Amino acid sequence: MKLSNTLVALLFTLASSLACADEIDVAVAANFTAPMKAIAADFEKDTGHKLLLAFGSTGKFYAQIKNGAPFKVFLAADDATPAKLDKEGMTVPGSRFTYAIGSLVLWSAKPDFVDAKGEVLRKGQYEHLALASPKLAPYGEAAMEVMEKMGLAASLAPKFVLGENIAQTQQFVVTGNAELGFLALSQVMKDGKIASGSAWIVPASMHTPIRQDAVILSAGKGNAAAEALMKFLKSPKAAAIIKSYGYAL
Amino acid sequence: MLSDSNLTAILLTLKLAVIVTLILLLIGTPIAWWLARTRSWWKGPISAVVALPIVLPPSVLGFYLLIVMGPNGPVGHLTQSMGLGTLPFTFPGLVVASVLYSMPFVIQPIQNAFEAMGDRPLEVAATLRAGPLDRFFSVVIPLAKPGFMTAGVLGFAHTVGEFGVVLMIGGNIPGVTRVVSVQIYDYVEAFEYTDAHWLAAIMLVFSFLTLLAMYLFNPTTPRR
Known part of the structure; x- marks a missing residue:
């Protein structure tokens, strides 16, 4: 008797909490991890909705979404993948927008290793240069463009170590296994400045803009929390957080 | 069907698996012998260490290897002072990682074979004046042959199937x-x-044939 009472009470609380505040799965590009955690904290406090965040590579999320993953909102690392999902009818039409424009940085965990103009790349006094796989990650693609522009792509290729996504690339550089690497500025920036090590913030003119689009997925159609999150991402409050991590808007 | 890059990957994988299996048979045999014979208190802890890679997620092993073999880790310091650089992102680094990762799959079958043999054949050989080395090579090795076969196949197959650790380092x-x-x-x-389908299918067929060969030529129930 007692057990079933507790069970009913439990179910009731669960049902009522579901009714007023939603809990939604959100897929987030790895480069946006730090800002998204800050945004989610504010969002949850302001709206009462709960976000279950999954961080990873955009390519993997695409495959998972195509195969029935329960994500309601997708914050991609590029604009091509959400556009593709749009075309394939996997999204809520008209929900797509650019939530951030990424900046690329050449970073080393060692102080004074990377100079302010990235000349260190040319000198080649290092064994490993880490970048995200250009085939899989927009930041890797941008890094290749930069090196091609500098005429270094071919000569540096033997030094490349490729991260599966931008987070793994950072891990290669943070542990010192690669002396330096191309990362997303957001990964090494805290409160508007580079938190540690040395860095060259690559001028935006040296690569195609890394436009990162967000979209509501079909699974999130009519979901209040998903719509609230999209609205929140466009708010000045979120914009301030996004900018503080080095993104343009 | 097979592009150059796929062929390169296949050859690299086979090369890695062959080298790792040979190294493991060489260093695994004395360890297995010691584990099968010893009455030391250390048998428990050493057996546990050998079996660890079965239980540990590859992410744990990969994480530790990345730190320990990195420029700030103890192994990294050692390899750098020897003028070898650091091991992550290199083929020798993969060999070291795979040896650790596949170790239990080689040591345990050999150890089981040694244990199943008992003391009797060795005692008989000793009464026939066979020296320790002679006893090992002309009695122990032939008797434990099925164990070595299983060890070789499993070590090889497990290295071919490795993913997480390689991805991380x-x-x-x-x-x-x-x-x-x-x-x-x-x-x-x-x-x-x-491309994924082609390569995945090759892996599937290859793995099945390897295991099939093991079970056909090396049945667990002896044919008498």
Whole structure:
């Protein structure tokens, strides 16, 4: 008797909490991890909705979404993948927008290793240069463009170590296994400045803009929390957080 | 059907698996022998260490290896002072990682074979004046042959099937650390499903045939 009472009470609380505040799965590009955690904290406090965040590579999320993953909102690392999902009818039409424009940085965990103009790349006094796989990650693609522009792509290729996504690339550089690497500025920036090590913030003119689009997925159609999150991402409050991590808007 | 990069990945994987299996048979045999014979208190702890890779997620092993073999880790310091650089992102680094990762799959079957043999054959050989080395090579090894076969096949197959550790310390370099499992992962992530299918099917057939060969030529119930 007692057990079933507790069970009913439990179910009731669960049902009522579901009714007023939603809990939604959100897929987030790895480069946006730090800002998204800050945004989610504010969002949850302001709206009462709960976000279950999954961080990873955009390519993997695409495959998972195509195969029935329960994500309601997708914050991609590029604009091509959400556009593709749009075309394939996997999204809520008209929900797509650019939530951030990424900046690329050449970073080393060692102080004074990377100079302010990235000349260190040319000198080649290092064994490993880490970048995200250009085939899989927009930041890797941008890094290749930069090196091609500098005429270094071919000569540096033997030094490349490729991260599966931008987070793994950072891990290669943070542990010192690669002396330096191309990362997303957001990964090494805290409160508007580079938190540690040395860095060259690559001028935006040296690569195609890394436009990162967000979209509501079909699974999130009519979901209040998903719509609230999209609205929140466009708010000045979120914009301030996004900018503080080095993104343009 | 097989592009150059796929062929490179397959050859690299086979090379890695062959080297790792040979190294493991060499260093695994004395360890297995000691584990099978010893009455030391250390048998428990050493057995547990040998079996650890079965239980540990590859991410744990990969994480520790990345730190320990990195420029700030103890092994990294050692290799650097020897003028070898650091091991992550290199083929020797993959060999070291795979030896650790596949170790239990080689040591345990050999140890089981040694234990199943008992003391009797060795005692008989001793009464026939066979020296220790002679006893080992002309009595122990032939008697434990099925154990060695199983160990070799499992060590080889397990190394071919390795993924997590390689992903974490490999750096995905063509011809150096991009093994078949990583190549397939890349294809899947890049939506290149046709290539992924080809390579995955090859892996499936290869793995099945390897295991089939083991069970056909090395049945667990002895034919008498």
